[in-house]
Each structure stands twice: as C-alpha cells, then as structure tokens.
Amino acid sequence: MLLPRARGAISAEVFARLLQAPPGVGTVPMPPGWPDHFEDPLEDEDLQVTLWALYELHYKGFEDVEDEWEWDAGMLAVRRELERSFEAALRTLAEPHVRAVVGGKGDLADRLFDLTEAFEGPELSAYLQRTATREQTEEFLALRSIYHLKESDPQSWAIPRLQPAIKSRLVELQFDEYGGGRPERVHQALYATTLERAGLDPAYGAYIDDVPAIVLATNNAMSLFGLHRRLNGAAMGHLGAFEATSSLPCVRYAAGLRRLGFGDDAAFYFDEHVEADAVHEQLALRGICAALALDDPSQEADIVFGAVICLALDVRFAEQLLGAWDSDANLLGPEHDGVPVPA
Ligand SMILES: [Fe+2]
Ligand SMILES: [Fe+2]
Structure with missing residues (x-):
C-alpha cells in the first residue's frame, strides 16, 4: 500500500515529510551529559535500565508516571538514541553466527534447529537440576521473573504485522501462552505461583532494582524487536530460538526444584x-520463521539475527550467573560488577 493522497495542508505537510528519509542520529538534542558513545551497551546498567523503563511505558507503565509520556516525542527520541547503540551492539554480537546460517543450504527451520543445538554455552539447567543450593535457585527464579511475569507480551506486538496464515500460527502459540482461555493457566500467572511458592515476591517488576544489565538487555532485546515493525523478522526468530531451547531445560529446572523440596505447585x-x-x-x-522467509526472503537475515540474539544473550546470562556462583557471589542485588548504584 502507498501513502494515501493528501487532503489538505496538514496531511500534505506530514506525508511530504514521511516520504523523506527519517532524521537519523544526532538530530535530536540530547540531555546534557549524554555520552558520545557507550563502551559496551549490553553491559551498561544506565543505558539498559533507562531503555527498560521507556519500554515499560508501552506495557503496564508506572503508577508514578503519567501515561501521556508513552508517546511523548522527546522521550521517544531519547529511546531511539539508546536503541541505536543497543541494536548496533546486538548486530555486532550476532554477526558471525548470522553469516554462517543465512543463505545456507536447506530449509531455514532445519538450519535454525541446527543453530540452537550447536550453540555453545554453559549448562545452567544441568547445574540447577543437580547442584544449585536453595538460595541459588531462588536467585535464578527472581532473575528470570523480569521476563516470565510479562512472558509472551513482547511477541504479541508482531501479530498485526503478519500475513494471515502466519498470523494464525502465532496466535495459536500465544493462545497456549495466555492459558488457552483459562486465566489461571496464563504462563505469567503460573510463574507468579512459582515465585510465591518459593517464598519470593510475585509482584510484577519486584526485582527490577536488583537485576544486572544482562537481564535488562535480554528483556530489552525482545521489546526492541517487538515494538519495531521493521524488526518483525527478528522478533519471530527470537521466539523460534526461545521455544526450541526451552523444553529440555524445563525438565531440568522442574527436577531441580523438586530435589530441593519446592513442591509440585512451584515446579x-x-x-x-x-x-x-x-x-x-x-x-x-x-x-512461523520458515514460512515468513519463504514469503519474503529479505526477512531471512533478521530472523536468524533474532534467533542468534536469543541464544547469545542466554549464554551470557548463564556465564555470568555461574561465574558469580563459582566465586561465591551473586548476580541479584543492588550492586553489580562492583558499580555502586546511587541511593
Ligand atoms: Fe510459556
Ligand atoms: Fe512456549
């Protein structure tokens, strides 16, 4: 579809602007003290928590923030500036893997299954199954609460952007995630029960001040992909990799919870x-993913990009968490990487 015909001065002006390239980086004056560049956007607590809060305006928002901020142009410009640094870092991280998969022989779904199987990372789920202490398991559950209490919401942004056949499959998947018509079976609600039975706080966002940058970045990547129509392929690739790396680890997480006596409701x-x-x-x-690429081959690279980001950030999270536990430290807490958080 092309832009509609202008029907007056306002539409003429707005449509004329839309037909030009978007203004791009550096055209919006940023607040004083804004950094020229971020050393490592994925590990930058300041960048990640700002981005997380700005994305949250599109989900449930905050009791102490006016809803109008969601679509404030200045705040969107700030968000966009942070996103550019974040997305560039994600692309750099994913690039070698994306190159290895895109344009390869065979069905894209098979290539993505191969990618998820071959992707190397520490065995966090095996550790939780056999070795983790109760405190470590609680820490893991709290760190994961940032996503699981809004599980599947970032993928729902993609629904209106898909063609009917693919849309119906995403909605079929999301129907399960949202409980199949049974409110008590919504996965977000099931996770809240897990937190509660483990003696943790099941409130949405309860641990946001205590999670490190990698957890925020993992969540922000899903919101970035979900909220930008141009990144729809990445959103679906991320979903594919997430689902393909969930079933077996979940067997282990459940076994670990039972080993520690958490009980069936928690598991x-x-x-x-x-x-x-x-x-x-x-x-x-x-x-979804293979069908999307078949329908529009230009989406393949971003589908793979999204899948790689899901896997790569999960590996980073596992490395950081096991690394912390290995040195008798933890990831959950008001201080991370030795950077004190101002009171
Ligand atoms: Fe789920
Ligand atoms: Fe699922």
Missing part, C-alpha cells in the same frame, strides 16, 4: 513448558 510452570514448548518449537520455527 508446575516448568512442567507445563516441557510438552508445550516441544509443540511450540515446531510451530515457531517451521510454521
């Missing part, structure tokens, strides 16, 4: 994902 969230995600991975990688 149920993970039990539920063992079978569900074995179905979801087929739906996401074959029914």
